[in-house]
Amino acid sequence: MTNKNNTLVKLENAGVLVNDKWLVRGVSLEIKKGKIITLIGPNGSGKSTTAKITLGLYKNIEGKVEKFTNKIAYVPQKINIDWTLPIRVNDFMNLTSNLKKEEIETALETTGTPHLKNKDLKSLSGGEFQRVLMARAIAKKPELLVLDEPVQGVDFNGEIALYELIKKISDTLNCGILLISHNLHVVMSKTDHVVCLNGHVCCSGTPIDVANNEKYQELFGKDISKILSVYEHSHDHIHKIDGTIEKKEN
Amino acid sequence: MLDDFFVRALLVGIGMALVTGPLGCFVVWRRLSFFGDTLAHSALLGVTLSYTTEINMALSVFVISSIVALILLKLQKKTNLPADALLGLLAHSSLAIGLVVIGLLATIRFDLMGLLFGDILAVNVNDIAVVWIGGAIILMVLKIIWKPLFASTVNYELAEAEGMKPEKYNAIFTILLAAIIAISIKMVGLLLITGMLIIPAAMARNLSDNPNQMVIFSIIGGLLSVFIGLFASLEINTPSGPSIITTGLILFILSLTKIKKKSQLNN
Numbered sequence: 479m480t481n482k483n484n485t486l487v488k489l490e491n492a493g494v495l496v497n498d499k500w501l502v503r504g505v506s507l508e509i510k511k512g513k514i515i516t517l518i519g520p521n522g523s524g525k526s527t528t529a530k531i532t533l534g535l536y537k538n539i540e541g542k543v544e545k546f547t548n549k550i551a552y553v554p555q556k557i558n559i560d561w562t563l564p565i566r567v568n569d570f571m572n573l574t575s576n577l578k579k580e581e582i583e584t585a586l587e588t589t590g591t592p593h594l595k596n597k598d599l600k601s602l603s604g605g606e607f608q609r610v611l612m613a614r615a616i617a618k619k620p621e622l623l624v625l626d627e628p629v630q631g632v633d634f635n636g637e638i639a640l641y642e643l644i645k646k647i648s649d650t651l652n653c654g655i656l657l658i659s660h661n662l663h664v665v666m667s668k669t670d671h672v673v674c675l676n677g678h679v680c681c682s683g684t685p686i687d688v689a690n691n692e693k694y695q696e697l698f699g700k701d702i703s704k705i706l707s708v709y710e711h712s713h714d715h716i717h718k719i720d721g722t723i724e725k726k727e728n
Numbered sequence: 729m730l731d732d733f734f735v736r737a738l739l740v741g742i743g744m745a746l747v748t749g750p751l752g753c754f755v756v757w758r759r760l761s762f763f764g765d766t767l768a769h770s771a772l773l774g775v776t777l778s779y780t781t782e783i784n785m786a787l788s789v790f791v792i793s794s795i796v797a798l799i800l801l802k803l804q805k806k807t808n809l810p811a812d813a814l815l816g817l818l819a820h821s822s823l824a825i826g827l828v829v830i831g832l833l834a835t836i837r838f839d840l841m842g843l844l845f846g847d848i849l850a851v852n853v854n855d856i857a858v859v860w861i862g863g864a865i866i867l868m869v870l871k872i873i874w875k876p877l878f879a880s881t882v883n884y885e886l887a888e889a890e891g892m893k894p895e896k897y898n899a900i901f902t903i904l905l906a907a908i909i910a911i912s913i914k915m916v917g918l919l920l921i922t923g924m925l926i927i928p929a930a931m932a933r934n935l936s937d938n939p940n941q942m943v944i945f946s947i948i949g950g951l952l953s954v955f956i957g958l959f960a961s962l963e964i965n966t967p968s969g970p971s972i973i974t975t976g977l978i979l980f981i982l983s984l985t986k987i988k989k990k991s992q993l994n995n
Contacts, residue, residue, distance in 0.1 A: 533889040552889035563757045563882065564936045573879045574890040598937060624889070 484511040486622045486654040491541035492531050501527040503540065504678045507671075509622060509654040514644070516665050517658045518688075519675035520697075525658045526555055528675060529624050532656055547622050551615035555626040555658075557607075559599050567594045567602070571614050585617035586610070588643065590636075604631030612640065621653050627660040644668075736856060737848045737958055737968065743859040744912050744924065745950030747866050750943045751908055752929035752950075754901060757881050761926050762812060763800075766819040768909050768918045770796040772826030775843055775913065780833065786858050790910035796822055797902045846917030846969040848958070855914060862911040866904050873897050878939065916969040927976035928953060934983040949979050 486509045493503035502524025509515055509532070517525045531539055533552055559565065571582045586592045589609040594602060602610060608631050615623055625644070629637045645668045648655055659665060665672055665685045673682040674694050681691040688694050755764050774789030781788070796818055803814050830838050842850075870877075880887040880894030887894045909921055916924055928949030929942070936942035957972030 530885070530889075535885055535888055548891050550890055552886055554883070554886060554889075557883050557886065559882065560757065560759070562759070562933060564933065564938055564942055565882065566938050569938055570882070573882060574875075574887065574892055618890075 485509070486511060486545070486547045487532050487656075488544040488546075489528075489532060489541065490544075492528075492543055493540040494527055494531060494536050495538075495540065500677065502531075502675065502677060505531070505541075505673075505675070506679070507673055507682070509656055511621070511654055512648065512652045513670040514648055514655045514657060514668055515671045515673060516669040516685075517656070517673050517675060518665065519680070522677075523675040524677055525675055526626055528673075529626050529656060529658055533624055549618070549621040551618040551620035551623050553608075553611045553615050553623075553625045553628050555630070557611070561600060565599045567591075567597050567599060567610050570599050570610065571617055573614065575618050577617055581617055585613040588616060589613040590639075605633060605636060608632055609636075609640075612643070616647055616651075619651055619653075621651075622656070623647065623651075623653050624656045626658045628657070630660050733849050733851075734958070734962065736851050736853070738954070739856050740848060740851045740859050740915050741954030741958060741972065742951060743856070743863045744908075744915060745928070745954050746947060747863040747908055748912070748924045749928060749932075749947030749950045750867070750870060751904060752925040752927075753932065753939070753943050753946050754877065754881065755905070755922075755925050756929040756933060758901075760905070761922060762815050762819075764905055764909070764922045764925050766800070766815045766822075767793040767797060767906055768913070768921045769819040770822035770826075771909055771913050771918045771921075772843060773822050773829065774910070776826050776829040776833065779838075780829075785914065786862065786910045789913050790906055792822075793906035793909055794903055797906060842917070843913075844917050844919045845967060846913065846915045846920060848915040848968045848972075849961075851915060859911050859915070862907060866907050866911075869900065869904060873900055877901055916972065920969050920973050923973040923976065924950065924953075927973065927980055931976070931980040931983040934980070934987045949976065949983075952979060 488508045490506050492505045494501045505524070505528050507515060507528075517528060519525050527536075530536060531543060533550065534543065534545065567586070568582065571577060571585065577585075583592060583595070586595055589612045591606060591609045591613060594606060594610060599607070599610075608628065612625075612628055615625070628644070629640050632640055644655065644657065647653065648668065657669070665688075667685075669685055671682065672685050672688045674680040674688055674691075674697070676697055680697055681688055681693045683691070755761055770793055771789045774792035775785060777783070777792060778785040778788035800814060800818055803809070803818075804811060807814070809817075830840070839847075876887065876892040876894065876897045877900075879890075879892045880897055884894050908925070909918075912921055912924070929946045931949045932942045932945035935945050953972050953976040957975040958968055960966065960975065961968040961971040
């Protein structure tokens, strides 16, 4: 259900004013099928706000948001489950969709969490919960996937594996991905477009463009900005999601 | 068989418990107990309205409760007051207005105790019909909106982002709450209806580790409260509504011994 240009969502000069303060303003971006857009920026620069604008969570916004899909999955930055609500991972997986048993199990396996299926949601650790959130989003087979700091709380090896998983999702589902990076200086290599925010769009372009952009260097200091390390996948081994390492077959 | 006041009371009680069970779970999950209380308090105004205009009591209570719910939503958007203060304001002022209106209608004899605590033993065949038909409609609507309502209960933003329209379903749920209060006000009264919603659900929470299970236990808890409470009130001659609620409380206390532990001890 995309338009001719494979566009899933288009933001034009979007901004949100809350209590006389602009959370973010003048954001324009376009998410297309099969592409990954990464948002970076310091705390309070409006990354999550931009994601929420994209999802249509703000009622009164400046500018324009055009959505061309309804098949959306969202991995929020944080989610509080009230203890008054007894809910297992299995129930949570089906929260906004009607999945078959196998679909749930497959999705949980992809994020290395099949053993958590019957656990109470509140008994999970931060990293486990993050993976379940990912599994739930993948299981929906969305056209647009919005990931707000999906690797927070996940250990380093798991982080790499999750990035590889995101790449795989993008390849197999051919969905558009809006990814918010928790780390200013790490952008996964498969990213097609980076948007650097600081209350407004500071600069944007390919990862290399942004790293070399003067405004980016100004914002974060020349020395620090150099470590905008683009994560490459060229291993002779695979990091499995549970942290173990497996030699590649070929 | 329907000639027997006790059978009628049982039938009404069963009908009520089947509806308050699932609705009560949502009231507990969404932390709406005080909200339910406010709607129930405002019901007094609805009752007086029905006496003065001679429209059906359930209907007038439903209308007034829905209006109060809408006023609350408006006030929440307009003022800086916290929700509990607004609820208190609405609950007590609508109760007070209801009592003032009763005072003005000095010519009509009011059974105030009956309004506050209900009289399930005085129900007629009409009341049974109201509870069962009204209850069936409430349950049907709840079944239809279950998925989006549950999703928005777990996480509003997630539900909204993934197209579950939480605002709409929250509003429908509020109307269902007003409806259950309207059809059961005559049986348990406006001070006890929230108890019927919350106590079985709270008991069920202690025994459950998933949402469906909690709904089933909540219904069973409500049914047991009605059965035991009514028989007890007959045997030891206690007021029936309060006996039902007291039974619910006893079941809740018993459930504490079987409590499913909170997260940190859950393995």
